[in-house]
Amino acid sequence: MLWRHVAALLWPARCAGCNAFVPEGVSFCPSCEVSIVSLGVCCPGCAMPVDAFGACQGCQKMPLPFARAQAALAYGGALAQALLRWKHGGQRHVARSLAGYLAPLLARAADQGAEIACPVPLHPRRLRDRGFNQALDLLRAARPRVASIAIACDALARTVDTPSLGHGTPAQRRRIVANAFAVARPGKIEGKHVLLVDDVMTTGATLAECSRVLLEAGAKEVAVTVLARAI
Numbered sequence: 001m002l003w004r005h006v007a008a009l010l011w012p013a014r015c016a017g018c019n020a021f022v023p024e025g026v027s028f029c030p031s032c033e034v035s036i037v038s039l040g041v042c043c044p045g046c047a048m049p050v051d052a053f054g055a056c057q058g059c060q061k062m063p064l065p066f067a068r069a070q071a072a073l074a075y076g077g078a079l080a081q082a083l084l085r086w087k088h089g090g091q092r093h094v095a096r097s098l099a100g101y102l103a104p105l106l107a108r109a110a111d112q113g114a115e116i117a118c119p120v121p122l123h124p125r126r127l128r129d130r131g132f133n134q135a136l137d138l139l140r141a142a143r144p145r146v147a148s149i150a151i152a153c154d155a156l157a158r159t160v161d162t163p164s165l166g167h168g169t170p171a172q173r174r175r176i177v178a179n180a181f182a183v184a185r186p187g188k189i190e191g192k193h194v195l196l197v198d199d200v201m202t203t204g205a206t207l208a209e210c211s212r213v214l215l216e217a218g219a220k221e222v223a224v225t226v227l228a229r230a231i
């Protein structure tokens with residue numbers, strides 16, 4: 001355990017949001033922490049917060065193709081800063097600070113039967129530019145606490161380099177990602193309960209399209225787990 005103390009001295013823990021020093025094992029400093037919103041009661045279909053009795057309007061209008069969805073946090077505040085620093089600032093270690101929020105959700109998904117986790121893939125060109133797939137980094141950092149789920153990082157592929165979904169309407173977003181994904185290794189997902197994992201879910205268009213191709217290729221069931229939900 002000595003090396004841990006040495007590592008903590010050499011690389012002290014930093015706030016994922018603002019990079020301030022924090023105690024070991026803490027993800028956000030107190031002033032960033034106040035903007036982190038854990039999601040309470042959510043729609044099991046799309047992970048949007050609902051009151052205890054309220055039905056989800058979105059799912060009534062257009063149900064999503066996955067069996068269930070869960071998210072740890074609401075997107076925004078210091079979490080949005082952390083995601084920026086991580087994905088666009090090259091601060092890859094931020095994944096470790098955020099993985100603690102994902103791990104309990106992975107454990108719940110495993111209890112619900114998830115056998116294999118697929119990170120939402122990046123197009124090879126995007127992967128080359130960024131150097132890493134954030135969904136895969138998050139999964140790898142969280143998985144030691146949920147060993148019963150295997151990771152299939154190459155089962156799904158992004159075959160079209162879609163433009164950023166930005167602020168498009170749900171219909172525009174669905175059109176942009178239509179046919180952008182393919183199952184590269186059907187053997188890994190056939191007959192399996194697959195868990196799709198991503199960092200952020202906005203309208204769910206990307207996750208819906210991934211689910212569609214996974215189910216078409218023979219997955220028994222697809223569920224979704226994300227770190228953050230835009231609400």
Ligand SMILES: [Zn+2]
Pocket residue numbers: 015016017018019020028029030031032033078
């Ligand atoms: Zn901070």
Ligand SMILES: [Zn+2]
Pocket residue numbers: 043044045046047048056057058059060
């Ligand atoms: Zn819903």
